[in-house]
Amino acid sequence: MKVHKGDTVLVISGKDKGAKGKVIQAYPTRNKVLVEGVNRIKKHTAVSRNERGASSGGIVTQEAPIHVSNVMVVDSDGNPTRIGYRIDAETGKKVRVSKRNGKDI
Template identity: 45%
Template sequence: MAKIKKGDLVQVISGPKQDRGGFRGKQGRVIEVLVERNRVIVEGVNYVTKHVRQGQTQRGTKTGGIETHEAPIHVSNVVLVDPDTKKPVKVGYRSEEVVKDGVTKTRRVRIDKKSGKDLK
């Protein structure tokens, strides 16, 4: 089970500090999780410039140029942030029984290891 999901608030914990042009300590929402590569794309973090070849659409408008967008970073370089306190937390799991339509199912819930409260 993945500790980080799309839409989570995360904080970068490695790399150069922000005053040196890095992203350490910066928080942002997860845009996409690349499970097979163990990477996440975080909003506003790890910007790269990409040169796109100039082309032409059916209408005749020009495309291409220099674009900037977020690049993926490794999952081990980010940590989940508690939405209430806005501080990084370590994540654990707890089993929870859910009864739906008379059927009992067990599911795993993400919790803060220190306080034991649920992380939504």
Template identity: 50%
Template sequence: MPQQKLHVKSGDTVVVISGKDKGKRGKVLRTFPSEQKVLVEGVNMINKHTRATQENPQGGIVEQEGPVYADKVMVYCSKCQKPVRTGAKIDDKGNKSRICKKCGVEL
């Protein structure tokens, strides 16, 4: 199966549109295109049990973000103050940029 492109990139501000974290907003920390998942700051928090190591002699339970499906998030437009769909715009020089479908501002 060919790898599909995601509609979000690392560094985008996104809003979760479904699931237990619906309505939460956060920054995309990392993308996993092969799995169609993204890691969003403060969303889908999981408890990871860590073994004691030299770097972490205490060990214990660490709370961290878990990946969520990219379908469950939408890019947040700071001008519209809403989650929006994105479109592409090509300028005079041939550079492609993403725009908000509602207000047309560059994301």
């Protein structure tokens, strides 16, 4: 999966199309990412009491994962781009590269 935690992404399809956000968590086995402020859902939780007697529960708004095909990584210029790889000559490691401008991500 070419999208990693900490990347800034642009949502390109779905109800939140056009929204930008930071990837909070990536789920490579499910091909999904959790994006800050995108795909917000309301989760109903049962009321329960903790040790101190305070009750917690009710309706909680939180982000839900979105499929990785619905987002594009935003490069250093602020434009959405596809991701490629190149091998770094010094270290021999794979480096992610923007297909739009050729710069490292």
